[in-house]
Amino acid sequence: MDRGDEYWTGNVGVITTLFPKVQIHARNTVAVVVGPPVMYRFVLMELLGKGIADGNIWFSFERRMKCGVGKCGHCQMHHIYTCQSGPSFSYAEIKHLEEAL
Numbered sequence: 001m002d003r004g005d006e007y008w009t010g011n012v013g014v015i016t017t018l019f020p021k022v023q024i025h026a027r028n029t030v031a032v033v034v035g036p037p038v039m040y041r042f043v044l045m046e047l048l049g050k051g052i053a054d055g056n057i058w059f060s061f062e063r064r065m066k067c068g069v070g071k072c073g074h075c076q077m078h079h080i081y082t083c084q085s086g087p088s089f090s091y092a093e094i095k096h097l098e099e100a101l
């Protein structure tokens with residue numbers, strides 16, 4: 001269980017619980033998502049729900065990389081090598097790739 005120490009007065013828990021508290025202007029917002037892959041799909045749903053455009057939602061796929069030079073194939077998502085073309089992609093670029101999210 002996540003929890004802060006005795007001095008922590010901030011939020012604790014999964015990031016998606018904070019979205020209802022955030023007021024944004026979707027047309028002027030760019031989101032960058034970096035963290036545990038398990039959260040990506042849930043954060044994406046929240047960002048789309050806020051009205052942020054597919055091209056303004058960015059994900060880092062650096063965790064998929066191993067050799068970093070296009071040799072091992074560890075980072076491959078369909079025809080894309082993350083280490084060669086990324087490691088960051090907009091949702092518009094990867095939404096059609098089943099293995100991305």
Ligand code: FES
Pocket residue numbers: 064065066067068069070071072073074075076081082083084
């Ligand atoms: S990290 Fe090895 S091919 Fe991309």
